[in-house]
Amino acid sequence: DAMVIQNPRYQVTQFGKPVTLSCSQTLNHNVMYWYQQKSSQAPKLLFHYYDKDFNNEADTPDNFQSRRPNTSFCFLDIRSPGLGDAAMYLCATRGGGQGGNQPQHFGDGTRLSIL
Amino acid sequence: AQSVTQLGSHVSVSEGALVLLRCNYSSSVPPYLFWYVQYPNQGLQLLLKYTSAATLVKGINGFEAEFKKSETSFHLTKPSAHMSDAAEYFCAVSYGGSQGNLIFGKGTKLSVKP
Numbered sequence: 083d084a085m086v087i088q089n090p091r092y093q094v095t096q097f098g099k100p101v102t103l104s105c106s107q108t109l110n111h112n113v114m115y116w117y118q119q120k121s122s123q124a125p126k127l128l129f130h131y132y133d134k135d136f137n138n139e140a141d142t143p144d145n146f147q148s149r150r151p152n153t154s155f156c157f158l159d160i161r162s163p164g165l166g167d168a169a170m171y172l173c174a175t176r177g178g179g180q181g182g183n184q185p186q187h188f189g190d191g192t193r194l195s196i197l
Numbered sequence: 198a199q200s201v202t203q204l205g206s207h208v209s210v211s212e213g214a215l216v217l218l219r220c221n222y223s224s225s226v227p228p229y230l231f232w233y234v235q236y237p238n239q240g241l242q243l244l245l246k247y248t249s250a251a252t253l254v255k256g257i258n259g260f261e262a263e264f265k266k267s268e269t270s271f272h273l274t275k276p277s278a279h280m281s282d283a284a285e286y287f288c289a290v291s292y293g294g295s296q297g298n299l300i301f302g303k304g305t306k307l308s309v310k311p
Contacts, residue, residue: 086240113297122206124287124301125241172240176297183229183248183291186299188240 085109088173088189095163096197103158103192105173114156115186116148117172125172131156160194168196199224203288203302211310216260216275218305220288223269228290230271231299232262235285244286247271258282283309 086107095101105114112133117125129138131150145167147159160167170191178184204219222228229248233241245256252264262273271288288302 088240122304122306124304127298130298170238174241178297183246183293184297185231185243185246186241186297188233188242190240191238193238 086173086175086187086189088171088192090192091190092193092195094195094197097165098162101160101163101194103160103171103173103194105156105158105189106154107173107175107187108154109175109177109187110153111175111177111187112153113176114150115174115176116156116158117174118167119170119172119191128158163194163196165196168194170194199228199290199292199300201288201290201300201302203286203305205305206303207306207308209308209310210278212280213277216273216278216282216307218273218286218288218307220262220271220273220302221269222271222290224290224292226292227264227266228292230262230264231289231291232256232260232271232273233287233289234258235287235304237284241287244273278307278309280309280311283307 089104115130116128119125128142149157172191173189174186176186200223202221231246232244235241245254247254247264255261260275285304285306287304289299
């Protein structure tokens with residue numbers, strides 16, 4: 083089945099130690115999103131790629147970076163994780179080109195813990 | 198700014214009872230509307246979507262939602278709750294454009310009592 087896959091499902095890192103989360107998709111969707119979700123809250127959009135065009139949300143901390151080397155893969159880099167960055171990180175994809183009528187497809191997320 | 202309001206952060210129903218989760222959006226222009234479900238430690242799964250076709254939309258797992266433009270609402274219903282329906286439910290809207298970003302409600306946690 084075509085899907086969005088996030089690895090690892092659980093990640094533990096130390097305060098200040100860089101960490102990378104990965105997302106891959108077999109849907110061949112041109113848009114990929116990264117969300118941060120804290121407990122009992124809605125997902126918060128960090129940034130997204132429309133093809134190779136990177137779009138950063140205005141309130142995303144500089145500590146968060148992203149790379150999309152090809153259509154299938156997208157990475158979230160946290161350069162110096164703080165305790166407040168402990169959360170579930172969700173990757174999503176969307177196809178259909180222009181317009182918002184196509185739904186986003188989500189991976190199962192990576193739960194990040196900071197020691 | 199556009200927003201989505203989900204009334205009730207926590208809804209509790211008995212097994213077999215009607216499920217009603219409320220969602221209202223704030224815009225004079227009807228958006229595209231979505232309901233997602235999230236089980237513990239999982240991502241969001243699409244339940245159903247409204248994209249300007251039929252106003253009554255049927256989704257997976259027996260859920261359906263009705264778009265009412267006059268009330269700017271898109272409430273989610275299921276006639277008979279199952280224990281497996283216990284999860285967090287998010288209403289989301291999109292106003293189109295090349296980015297198709299979603300605006301989420303704060304979510305409603307559904308509990309189902311035996």
